Amino acid sequence: MNAPNEKAIPLERQREVVAALRRKLPEHCILFNEEDTRPYECDGLSAYRQLPMVVVLPQTEAEVIEILKTCRELNAPIVPRGAGTGLSGGAMPIADGVVLSTARFNRILKMDPYSRTAVVQPGVRNLAISDAAAKHGLYYAPDPSSQIACTIGGNVAENSGGVHCLKYGLTVHNVMRVRMVTIDGDVVELGGEALDAPGLDLLAVFIGSEGMLGVVTEVTVKLVPKPQLARVIMASFDDVVKGGDAVAEVIAAGIIPAGLEMMDKTSSRMVEPFVKAGYDTNAEAILLCESDGIPEEVEEEISRMSEVLKSSGATAIAVSQNEAERLRFWSGRKNAFPAAGRISPDYYCMDGTIPRKQLAHVLISITEMEKKHGLRCANVFHAGDGNLHPLILFDANTPGEFERAEAFGADILELCVEVGGTITGEHGVGIEKIGSMCVQFAPHELDAFRAVKRAFDTAFLLNPDKAIPTLNRCAENGKMRVTGGQMKFANLPRF
Structure with missing residues (x-):
């Protein structure tokens, strides 16, 4: 069954591209039958899908060169793809394009x-890099x-x-x-x-x-x-404002933890039955603060962080006593995404970044948005650098719920920009946040981004229609005002 809005594969064009690629690549490196290409229809953002026209799996750099030259000659778009774990639709195929998978480039060439x-x-x-480097410490x-x-x-x-x-x-x-x-x-x-x-x-x-x-x-x-020792503090708070403020207080004290993560009550209740990490499911917020290094500096930093957390209103503090307990404390945070499937048929993971001092305000605002959109949201995030990962919970089988989830996510990203942050921290823009780019950046800034793209790729064939929106798209999304067919900086080059 085709995904909603999935475009049909242009068969004549497919035959032309496959024939050209066969002259350059071994037969087993080219996939074009639906049963072979369907696994490549999306990345980790599975709400957006498109069947690829062709998938190529080169094994050498020389083959990559030939693929790119061939696609350039045929004016065929190319979508590079890694493992497909991305969460912004950046690796989603194009109906008349080629997916170039680097899965077979899987060798560690040198370890020094x-x-x-x-x-x-x-x-x-x-x-795998860390596993291979472990024998060298x-x-x-x-x-x-x-x-x-x-x-x-x-x-x-x-x-x-x-x-x-x-x-x-x-x-x-x-x-x-x-x-x-x-x-x-x-x-x-x-x-x-x-x-x-x-x-x-x-x-x-x-x-x-x-x-x-x-x-x-x-x-x-x-x-x-690899640090000689790593220990983690698990601190519980009876109020998300106190938890958010504690994050800022730790950094203000001149401490840079190896990790500083926060989870709200919805998240801790979501993951605790799944991994049994030992979280206080009655706490409104849980902070995980890790220190690593030589034993003496770890003990000093753990002591200093504990004092800051206590003075910030922590209701309970536990410190890992061994490596197994440290990994157990982290297991809940690391498994937050799969745990969401235990309480919701679907979830939509957002990715915005805000100043640390705005954490409490943004969390309270997201709670208000839950009422506005009629959906739940579990908040897990890299608190130390303000990188939010709200998990919006919905059911795709209920008409209109995914659209509400999208609107909820767009509101969160707009709030991130409003408080001095940005629409992404590490997931990228892809197709998911391309409308929000119109909120974050002005037309002349988007033109500058396109100029960089043009300097590398004059034909705009590499992953086109991702990350950088056209001005028309911004206008259509209602995020940019066009008056009388004119807009500011109209003399600048357009995409």
């Missing part, structure tokens, strides 16, 4: 414990909740983070070099193995570009020493 780096292909799983710091499945290429595309990004940074802070292929088939290396690279910092532009600038074939990542 002396320089503390690893050179990996884009299809290597995030957690090292690991790869960014740890999104999907790290067991997500790939480093997708992490580069979305600038992924995780529960430890407050102290160790996002993907952009942990990648030194990217080797990629442009739409014209040219191989370009961005960054390098030194502390800095000559010229413009295009590596930072490329990381988080959502597959719109090039296809990754190789990544050099930083590795960090």
Whole structure:
């Protein structure tokens, strides 16, 4: 059964593209029958789906080059895809386009414990890097909740983070070099193995570009020493305002925890029966605050954080006594998304970022939005850097509920912008937040984004219609006012 609004595959065009690709690739690298391509119809945002026209699974960089050159000649759009765990629809196919999967680029090419780096292909799983580095006492710091499945290429595309990004940074802070292929088939290396690279910092532009600038074939990542000790505080609060304020107080005290996460009552009640982490299900908010390093500094930091949390109104504090207990405390946060399926047929995960001082205000506002939209919302988030992940609970089988969930999510993102934040932290824009881009950015700013895209991809063939909205789309969404057919900055180049 086709998904709602799914476009039909243009069969004549499909035959033309497949025939051209067969001249360049082995037969087993090309998929075009529906039973083979249907698994690629969406990423983790399964509400939006589109059957691909063609899927290609190259095994070498030379094959990637040939695919891109062929698609450029045929003017065929290309959607790069990693593991498909993204949550913004960034890897959703295009009806008349080609999905380029990097799943077969799954080798760790070099592990250097002396320089503390690893050179990996884009299809290597995030957690696999840490597993391979463990024998050297090292690991790869960014740890999104999907790290067991997500790939480093997708992490580069979305600038992924995780529960430890407050102290160790996002993907952009942990990648030194990217080797990629442009739409014209040219191989370009961005960054390098030194502390800095000559010229413009295009590596930072490329990381988080959502597959719109090039296809990754190789990544050099930083590795960090595995801490001698890590302990986590689980603090309960009888009020979300106190919990939100406690987050700001911890940072204001000059403490940068290895992880600082928050869950509301709905979330803790959702996950506790699932993982039995030991959460207080009567608490309005739970904070998880982790410290890592040498034992002496961990003990000092745990003591300091405990004092701040007590003075902020924590009703209960528990500190992990061993590694098993630490992992148990974290298990609830790590399993929040799958646990949502226990209490709701469907959920819609949002991703916005706000200043830490606005946490309490935003959480209270989301509670009011629940009444407005008639839907429940479970809040789990990277509290230390203000990256929210509200889980809007709904039933797709009930007419109109998904549309209400979408409207709820758009309201949350608009609130994030209103309080000085942004519409995404680590999930990217994709197709999910493309309307909200019109809230966040002015027309001349969107033109600047398109100019960067044009510099890498003049034909706009790499992941088109994602992340950067056209001005027409903004006007149609009602997020931009057009008067008399005119708008400000009308002399600037248009997409």
